[in-house]
Amino acid sequence: MDPSQDSAAPPSPPAQSGGSFGIPARLAFASIVIIASLAVVPSCWYTRSSLSILHQVPEGHVGVYWKGGALLKTITGPGFHLKMPLVTQNEPVLVTLQTDQVRDIPCGTKGGVMINFEKIERLNKLKKEYVYETLLSYGVNYDNTWIYDKIHHEINQFCSSHSLQQVYIDVFDQIDEKMKDALQCDCTKYAPGIEILSVRVTKPIIPERIRRNYEQMEEERTKVLISI
Structure with missing residues (x-):
């Protein structure tokens, strides 16, 4: 036997492409990075609405969206939703009953006496089918224009046309309905x-x-009365 004829050398193992990580490992690593990036987004409204991809609309609210500062007609219901990060901003808007308080409203009566209404509560609701029109005309803080400021205006008008005796005693039980009717009248007309x-x-x-x-x-x- 010719000693120069050695047995065939064993085949070398195939080279692995892509470095030390295979495709499944890369996919797992990418998933972890995406989840971590969503979890570490800060909680402030602007950053959250600008950078996040997934957002939540709580129960009793609808989601409204802006692109480049322009209000979109897209309205979403409660649940999780996706949007384009850095391009679209979102904010939940309450469409169920809400009770707010207006505090410390000074006014002068017809006779010139200064009085102060410490607290006025109002119960109102934004109709879901009018969310886009209302926000387009008056913004997210629509209640500042048509509720808070309007209550100050109506109370001052009421006091200036009545005496202290009327405001404090005679017609005090009518103020609630008068305020409600005055607020609803203007809201029906303009909002x-x-x-x-x-x-x-x-x-x-x-x-x-x-x-x-x-x-x-x-x-x-x-x-x-007791003596009588």
Whole structure:
């Protein structure tokens, strides 16, 4: 046997392409990076609405969207939704009943006495079918224009046309309905998507000296009724 004829050398193993990680490992690594990038997005509204891909609309709200500052007609319901990051911004808008308070409303009566309404509560609702029209005309803070500012205006108008006796005693029980009707009248005309359900006005704070006089008058009247 010729010693020069050696047995065939074993075949070398095939080279692995793509470095030390295979395709499944790359896919897993990419998935981890995507999930981590979504999890570490800061919680501020602008950053979240600008950078995130997945967003959530809570129950009782609808999702509204802006692209380049322009309000889109797209309205989404509660749940998870996808959008284009860095291009589209979103914000949830409440479309169920909401109760808000307007505090510290000073006004002057017909006789020139300054009084202060410490708190006025109102119950209102934004109709879902009018979300786009309302936000397009008045923005996300539509209630500042048609509720907060309007309550200040209507209360001052009411006080300026009535005396202290009327505001504090005689027609105080009518202020709730008058405020509700005045707010709803303008909303129906200019912002039909806003529905005013009720308004509750607390007793105004009047000067201490005048308040004591009213209390004394009430005590005297009670004594007369008891004696009769």
